[in-house]
Amino acid sequence: MENTMAQSDDITLDSLLEKVYRDGGYDFREYKRGTVTRRLERRLHATGAKTYLDYMEFLDVHPEEYHKLADDFIIKVSGFFRSPYTFQQLAELVLPELTLFKRNREERSLRFWSAGCARGEEPYSIAILLAEFLGNRRQDFDISIYATDISRQALQEAQVGVYSPKDVNGLTPTVLGNYFTGYDRSYVVNRNIRPMVSFSYFDLASTIRQPFVGVDCIFCCNVLIYLQRQLQERVLSMLYDSLAAPGYLILGEVETPTGSLNEKLKCLDSKAKIYKKDRRT
Numbered sequence: 200m201e202n203t204m205a206q207s208d209d210i211t212l213d214s215l216l217e218k219v220y221r222d223g224g225y226d227f228r229e230y231k232r233g234t235v236t237r238r239l240e241r242r243l244h245a246t247g248a249k250t251y252l253d254y255m256e257f258l259d260v261h262p263e264e265y266h267k268l269a270d271d272f273i274i275k276v277s278g279f280f281r282s283p284y285t286f287q288q289l290a291e292l293v294l295p296e297l298t299l300f301k302r303n304r305e306e307r308s309l310r311f312w313s314a315g316c317a318r319g320e321e322p323y324s325i326a327i328l329l330a331e332f333l334g335n336r337r338q339d340f341d342i343s344i345y346a347t348d349i350s351r352q353a354l355q356e357a358q359v360g361v362y363s364p365k366d367v368n369g370l371t372p373t374v375l376g377n378y379f380t381g382y383d384r385s386y387v388v389n390r391n392i393r394p395m396v397s398f399s400y401f402d403l404a405s406t407i408r409q410p411f412v413g414v415d416c417i418f419c420c421n422v423l424i425y426l427q428r429q430l431q432e433r434v435l436s437m438l439y440d441s442l443a444a445p446g447y448l449i450l451g452e453v454e455t456p457t458g459s460l461n462e463k464l465k466c467l468d469s470k471a472k473i474y475k476k477d478r479r480t
């Protein structure tokens with residue numbers, strides 16, 4: 200009996216997520232079910248709905264609820280230099296190799312992509328690291344850092360680039376002085392790094408072709424953990440196709456490449472989660 204109930208709940212949940220995709224434009228159909236159900240419980244509680252069916256009816260009458268649901272689903276926790284060891288290894292392993300390769304081929308472009316950039320802490324950290332690493336060799340390169348996310352609110356905040364003292368807590372006074380302007384107990388990303396980063400909407404779960412090609416280094420950190428395995432594999436394969444060769448993929452601390460990418464990517468540092476694409480395949 201309990202089994203039948205669970206099955207029918209699953210079917211209703213499938214229809215609910217299909218509706219959220221079709222009518223609300225948010226695709227959570229292949230997110231991990233545990234996270235989805237926990238977050239849905241909160242929305243059911245907040246709207247007074249007792250069942251998924253009640254909630255679907257509520258959505259019909261209150262379409263603004265789609266955005267509230269999406270906002271609850273999306274976990275936007277981030278931070279400047281969130282995994283310090285990864286950034287250290289980026290500076291010590293990846294950047295020397297990458298810039299030497301570019302120099303030998305007389306190429307000026309350096310292209311980075313922060314996929315799932317939240318409120319901008321990650322792409323601005325990349326910009327600060329590049330500025331620090333290159334120093335006055337910065338003018339030898341045309342630097343682009345693409346930063347994408349599905350949260351329009353997070354993207355808007357990232358674009359403005361205003362952070363609280365708590366947000367910038369781990370940054371040194373020198374970094375704060377060089378890359379931020381302090382106003383009224385807030386810190387605004389300054390012109391030293393702001394032009395390097397461009398923000399745009401892109402849903403990693405979409406079947407649309409990759410938005411960028413020939414990217415030298417992709418950060419996709421703490422996004423895959425929320426996705427079911429099949430979607431993880433599709434996202435990773437799309438990111439792989441976006442990479443140049445050589446190209447570097449950086450994942451979150453608890454994430455690893457799945458499926459065929461396990462063989463295609465060489466692990467440069469398993470703790471820093473840095474992987475390298477060597478060949479054009």
Ligand SMILES: C[S@@+](CC[C@H](N)C(=O)[O-])C[C@H]1O[C@@H](n2cnc3c(N)ncnc32)[C@H](O)[C@@H]1O
Nearest residue numbers: 273274277315317348349350402403404420421
């Ligand atoms: C936990 S934050 C991680 C932010 C940053 N990468 C980091 O590691 O600090 C996850 C981010 O991924 C975004 N996200 C979730 N699903 C996504 C999708 N399908 N496409 C693009 N971004 C997504 C969320 O909006 C959120 O900003």
